[in-house]
Amino acid sequence: GENVEQHPSTLSVQEGDSAVIKCTYSDSASNYFPWYKQELGKGPQLIIDIRSNVGEKKDQRIAVTLNKTAKHFSLHITETQPEDSAVYFCAASPNNDMRFGAGTRLTVKP
Amino acid sequence: GAVVSQHPSWVICKSGTSVKIECRSLDFQATTMFWYRQFPKQSLMLMATSNEGSKATYEQGVEKDKFLINHASLTLSTLTVTSAHPEDSSFYICSAGGGAVNSPLHFGNGTRLTVT
Numbered sequence: 001g002e003n004v005e006q007h008p009s010t011l012s013v014q015e016g017d018s019a020v021i022k023c024t025y026s027d028s029a030s031n032y033f034p035w036y037k038q039e040l041g042k043g044p045q046l047i048i049d050i051r052s053n054v055g056e057k058k059d060q061r062i063a064v065t066l067n068k069t070a071k072h073f074s075l076h077i078t079e080t081q082p083e084d085s086a087v088y089f090c091a092a093s094p095n096n097d098m099r100f101g102a103g104t105r106l107t108v109k110p
Numbered sequence: 111g112a113v114v115s116q117h118p119s120w121v122i123c124k125s126g127t128s129v130k131i132e133c134r135s136l137d138f139q140a141t142t143m144f145w146y147r148q149f150p151k152q153s154l155m156l157m158a159t160s161n162e163g164s165k166a167t168y169e170q171g172v173e174k175d176k177f178l179i180n181h182a183s184l185t186l187s188t189l190t191v192t193s194a195h196p197e198d199s200s201f202y203i204c205s206a207g208g209g210a211v212n213s214p215l216h217f218g219n220g221t222r223l224t225v226t
Contacts, residue, residue, distance in 0.1 A: 043217035102153045
């Protein structure tokens with residue numbers, strides 16, 4: 001089955017700086033890659049996703065890149081704000097069998 | 111956007127009792143829902159896939175007789191933790207998709223279960 005690895009496990013940045021979270025996947029059949037943000041005591045919320053026919057997608061301060069050849073994808077958050085502090089999960093899905101990375105705890109210091 | 115409602119948000123029960131958690135898709139129909147367990151500071155562990163009108167598919171190592179799943183309609187799936195023990199204390203989360211292949215999953219807000 002699919003195996004998703006996520007790095008780093010924790011990330012601390014100063015407000016206004018950029019944050020980058022990286023994930024790799026193992027199953028070349030994976031063709032859908034969402035990113036979720038989970039705040040304390042809540043369920044994960046979808047923040048952005050990308051499909052395998054696209055190399056990059058951007059939504060305001062958030063962008064995701066995908067390298068299918070290398071089987072890795074990344075989340076980029078620019079101009080970070082304290083409210084971006086949360087746990088972020090990447091996921092990869094070959095035909096609806098979605099598997100999650102271990103998560104990255106992002107702390108944005110004011 | 112798609113909304114998934116999960117109830118209760120937290121529950122405390124005594125050892126040996128059973129607890130039912132509900133997961134509803136409010137504005138879309140979900141033929142498939144997923145149940146996860148999350149330990150503190152860890153990722154989401156898929157427990158089972160709930161299929162409307164048929165038996166759930168459990169992940170390896172998950173006791174189907176302990177974690178009963180029922181998906182009686184296109185908008186409701188329930189997870190019942192039977193004969194709960196303190197080691198069942200955890201955060202349980204459900205999710206549902208829009209039905210199309212590789213459509214986004216939308217999560218409920220989770221249920222914090224504490225077994226005393």
